[in-house]
Amino acid sequence: MDDIWQPIWLSIRLAAVTTVFLLVLGAPLAWWLARSRRRWKEAVAAIVAMPLVLPPTVLGFYLLLTLGPDGPFGFITGNGLAFTFEGLVIGSIIYSLPFVVQPIRNAFEAFGEKPLEAAATLGAGPWDRFWHVALPLARPGILTGAVLGFAHTIGEFGVVLMIGGDIPGETRVLSVAIYDYVETLQWRKAHLLAGGMVAFAFTVVLAVLMLNKRPTRQDAPS
Amino acid sequence: MRRCVSLLLLTLALTFRPAAAETAGIAVAANFASPARAIVAAFDGETRLSMGATGQLYLQISQGAPYDIFLAADQARPALALENDHAVRNSRFTYALGRLALFSRNSGMVEGPESLKSAKLRKLAIANPATAPYGAASIEVLRALGLEVTLKPKLVQGKNVAQAYQFAAIGAADMAFVAASLLADRQDGSRWHVPAAMHQPIAQDAVLLTRGEDNATAKAFLAFLKGPEALAIIRRYGYDAPIASPSD
Numbered sequence: 276m277d278d279i280w281q282p283i284w285l286s287i288r289l290a291a292v293t294t295v296f297l298l299v300l301g302a303p304l305a306w307w308l309a310r311s312r313r314r315w316k317e318a319v320a321a322i323v324a325m326p327l328v329l330p331p332t333v334l335g336f337y338l339l340l341t342l343g344p345d346g347p348f349g350f351i352t353g354n355g356l357a358f359t360f361e362g363l364v365i366g367s368i369i370y371s372l373p374f375v376v377q378p379i380r381n382a383f384e385a386f387g388e389k390p391l392e393a394a395a396t397l398g399a400g401p402w403d404r405f406w407h408v409a410l411p412l413a414r415p416g417i418l419t420g421a422v423l424g425f426a427h428t429i430g431e432f433g434v435v436l437m438i439g440g441d442i443p444g445e446t447r448v449l450s451v452a453i454y455d456y457v458e459t460l461q462w463r464k465a466h467l468l469a470g471g472m473v474a475f476a477f478t479v480v481l482a483v484l485m486l487n488k489r490p491t492r493q494d495a496p497s
Numbered sequence: 498m499r500r501c502v503s504l505l506l507l508t509l510a511l512t513f514r515p516a517a518a519e520t521a522g523i524a525v526a527a528n529f530a531s532p533a534r535a536i537v538a539a540f541d542g543e544t545r546l547s548m549g550a551t552g553q554l555y556l557q558i559s560q561g562a563p564y565d566i567f568l569a570a571d572q573a574r575p576a577l578a579l580e581n582d583h584a585v586r587n588s589r590f591t592y593a594l595g596r597l598a599l600f601s602r603n604s605g606m607v608e609g610p611e612s613l614k615s616a617k618l619r620k621l622a623i624a625n626p627a628t629a630p631y632g633a634a635s636i637e638v639l640r641a642l643g644l645e646v647t648l649k650p651k652l653v654q655g656k657n658v659a660q661a662y663q664f665a666a667i668g669a670a671d672m673a674f675v676a677a678s679l680l681a682d683r684q685d686g687s688r689w690h691v692p693a694a695m696h697q698p699i700a701q702d703a704v705l706l707t708r709g710e711d712n713a714t715a716k717a718f719l720a721f722l723k724g725p726e727a728l729a730i731i732r733r734y735g736y737d738a739p740i741a742s743p744s745d
Contacts, residue, residue: 343560358562440562441547442522455548458527458659460679 279464281444282452283471289360289448290428293367294375297424300368301375302417306405308376309383320380324373331370331433338366339438358440363448366434371427375420382416383409419486426479430472520545521715522563522708524554526570528631528658528676529593529701532734533568536727542714550657552628558583558706565709566718568592568701571630575704588705592722594737595699596677597634597691600665607672607687610642621651622664622673631658634696635674641695677735693737700739 308320326334342348342357342365356362386409394408410417432450439446441455449468456465520543525533530548537544547564549557555574558564559581567584569575572591578584601607606617613621624632632654639645653669655661658676665673680688703722709715721727728738 339556339560345560355561357560358557436549436553440524440557440564441549442563443545443547447547455527455530457663458548458657459530460659460662 278443279452279467282447282449282468285360285444285447286429286449289363289367290425292364293371293428294421294425296364296368297371297375298417298421301372301420301424302379302410305376305379305420306383306409309380323376326370327373331431332437334370335366335434335437338362338369338434342366342438357438358442358446360445362438363435363446366438367428367431370431370434371424374427375424378416378419378423379413380416382413382419385416386412415486419483422479422483422486426476429475519543519712519714521565521712521718522547523566523568523718524549524558524562524564525568526551526554526701528570528595528678529568531681532593532678532730532736535730535734536722539726539730540718540721542717544714544718563708565706565712565715566703567706568703570595570701572700572702575702578704578706582707584704584706585710588719589702590723591700591739592703593701593731594693594739595631595634595701596693596735596737597631597638597696597699598675598677598680598735599672599689599691600662600675600680600686601672601688602666602668602686603671604685604687607689609689612672612689613639613642613644613648618648618671619651620653620664620670620672621648622653622655622661622670624658624661624674625654625656629657630699631674631676632661634699637696638674638691679735681733681735701736 304323308316308323339357340346342355342362344355346355348356356365390408390412391404394404399408430450431448432454435446435448435451436454439448439451441447441451447455449472453465453468453472456462456468522545523533523537525546525548527548527550530546533546533548537546547554551570551574554562554564554567554569555577558567558578567575567578575584575589579586579589599607599610599612601612606612606615612618623635626632626636636645639648653664655664655673658674659679661670661673662675662679664670665675674691677690703719705715705719731738
């Protein structure tokens with residue numbers, strides 16, 4: 276049974292670390308995308324959204340070459356970041372970025388200029404406005420982004436298959452373990468993990484739907 | 498922002514650790530994963546098994562994957578590893594010969610080569626002949642039987658031999674050419690063990706990778722793999738043990 280829990284725990288760890296980085300990077304990025312008036316901001320938005328369209332194998336293949344010893348990041352660890360947990364974190368951040376940035380950007384855009392203008396009138400600086408006005412107002416979007424980013428990383432397969440190397444406890448995540456079990460005809464173990472994933476996916480999607488439906492303070496009956 | 502990202506990468510790189518020494522990292526082709534597990538269990542030493550498709554494992558080896566030994570499903574990729582200095586000279590040898598079997602999950606469906614002419618055969622699954630050695634061998638057998646053209650419309654291809662087996666195991670295909678090793682622990686259904694003489698040998702080669710050059714455990718494992726105990730396991734899982742090893 277030990278070999279079933281190890282990939283589950285690894286996937287949860289990977290998704291948790293990735294989600295933290297995604298929020299730290301994604302919230303300011305979404306803020307900029309929502310507020311900036313620069314023409315080329317949609318080009319940046321397109322780059323962020325690209326993983327939605329690209330096959331994970333494309334991303335994985337280029338990440339493998341980028342993170343490998345001959346790639347630009349090879350110098351950091353000597354042997355490169357491919358086949359390491361850190362490498363998976365980097366891959367997952369890129370792969371799940373649109374799932375976090377898009378809902379947060381939508382939330383930032385939804386509440387419009389008024390609350391920010393009001394805050395500015397009251398003397399709030401840009402940082403103050405972002406931290407104390409925009410972030411709290413965008414909370415449902417941020418929560419949705421966090422849940423989607425976490426869930427999408429849990430379900431990640433193609434990228435990890437390319438850059439992970441199937442190392443137990445390090446890069447053999449849940450989806451790869453399922454693939455291994457199917458390949459080696461251990462269908463009982465595959466069913467255990469795959470069935471668990473189906474239940475997990477249902478719970479997550481349901482949670483996101485409920486999050487989005489929950490009335491915000493403004494339109495709640497008083 | 499840029500500095501933020503590089504700082505982040507650096508923190509990542511520093512917080513996590515590279516793994517311990519004398520463990521032998523073994524990259525094994527998926528078709529050999531089960532016997533490899535049995536051999537590792539009988540072997541006295543720390544090992545770590547990673548599995549995948551041979552081509553995918555090779556790509557990862559070329560990008561510095563932490564493996565010391567490569568147990569491939571063919572001879573081409575270990576040879577390529579040697580050619581590109583990812584492997585240690587003179588370390589390549591054939592550790593197992595794959596055997597082909599025609600399988601159906603229905604008893605009585607497969608009785609011999611003549612069963613391929615049966616009207617009950619609507620779909621015959623094989624591994625992709627372009628990428629999988631078992632697929633290429635399946636086509637050779639059909640050709641030897643003079644059935645290559647007539648059966649062409651009935652062929653369905655799996656990504657690899659395990660998928661071809663799965664098509665037959667769930668009944669999506671009536672029969673499949675599979676690795677005999679995949680049938681090692683099931684008695685039901687019906688099967689025909691294809692004589693080895695009907696196709697080119699499906700030789701699977703092992704090689705010591707450059708990274709494992711000074712790894713005593715890895716060298717001990719390769720020696721163990723050639724020994725009688727490992728060869729008995731290899732046969733038990735439906736492979737032929739190699740007679741003489743080719744050297745480079």
